[in-house]
Amino acid sequence: MDAQRAAILEAAVELLAEHGYVGCSMSGVAARAGIATGGVYRHFSGKAELVAELFRVVVSREVAAVEQAAAGSGDLTSRIVAVVETFAGRALKAPRLAYALLAEPVDAVVEQERLVFRRKFAEVFTKWVEEGMRAGVLPRQDAALTAAALVGAVAEVLVGPLAAGSADPDTIPSLVTFTVRALGGNDARNA
Amino acid sequence: MDAQRAAILEAAVELLAEHGYVGCSMSGVAARAGIATGGVYRHFSGKAELVAELFRVVVSREVAAVEQAAAGSGDLTSRIVAVVETFAGRALKAPRLAYALLAEPVDAVVEQERLVFRRKFAEVFTKWVEEGMRAGVLPRQDAALTAAALVGAVAEVLVGPLAAGSADPDTIPSLVTFTVRALGGNDARNA
């Protein structure tokens, strides 16, 4: 059965959310999953495979949350607002996890997954930027670059608060303002 | 004498630029500096101290380059252009080093230094954003947040090319355009 595989992954997710990547030792994950160290190797070829899949699981949850949030609202601006609010809001609610996803040092294998993570978000943004340009709401621009830049911008702004402790309550609104301005959206051009 | 300390650091810088953080093992650095492993411990209490100082050295060079580039030009826009061009240009010329500075996984001690690095750049930006607001060239905004966001944006856009191989030659101009627009600068609002 593969319920165990899922259970082990869930244990790893918990540890990641509690203690970050360092907390995800094979023995730690095994213990949390309620099995012995060696048991993990029945389901994963090694740490690399476990961790890669761990990241994939967590990332797809985040991407799904963001896409769903965006799907709800209508015009471009409210979509972007929804994306940033969801992304940032979730990050601030699960700081340890967000930090692990965005910035925490990990080994090379995982780093690849992290790049994938960021690229996925960037792709979501790219889609909307292109749509905005077609609709004439946004100025001409390199959509992929803008998207990557926005992902970086949001991540960077969040990492400070995440690494420290608390965040200014204005962080999210300010971030939204920045995003809209950076896109060149025709409302909210100032303030 | 402390010429040796400097020589060891320089060896570490070389290794960092060639092979990234992973290349900076104590024995590797010692070998490159032309001394035996143990010798390094005459000058540094341990790896943590060595690496922290290594980062400080490299970072201060980068910050100095950027500040100098900005000091040359006159109006706000050209300063910003200079900053982004310098920062990105240097990064693309020394990709391994830039990657190590911006994104490569490292241990906790170094991570602190990395945050310092990014904060320093953000501070440089903050100064100019505030100046721009005073001069009425830029709209009201949370200067520190904008600055952090821009550092993140530039870093993120660069990490892709750095991790892969080559960069689109339009990367830097596009980045400059993005930056100006994100600041809300009154020229270059589109295109």
Place this chain on the structure above:
DNA sequence: TTAAGCAGTGAATCGCGATTCACTGCTTAG
């Protein structure tokens, strides 16, 4: 000239987590 002291040596040791493996039960097909 002698002795203290410092830079440097490099093999041995440590620490730490990943990985292995001989072994224990349970489950299930024949």
Place this chain on the structure above:
DNA sequence: CTAAGCAGTGAATCGCGATTCACTGCTTAA
């Protein structure tokens, strides 16, 4: 009922880089 096979055990082993340390030479001051 029996034997194969699979999930799981957990102590031993590995790998790897940081760190230590007894020892070697050079330099310098008395």
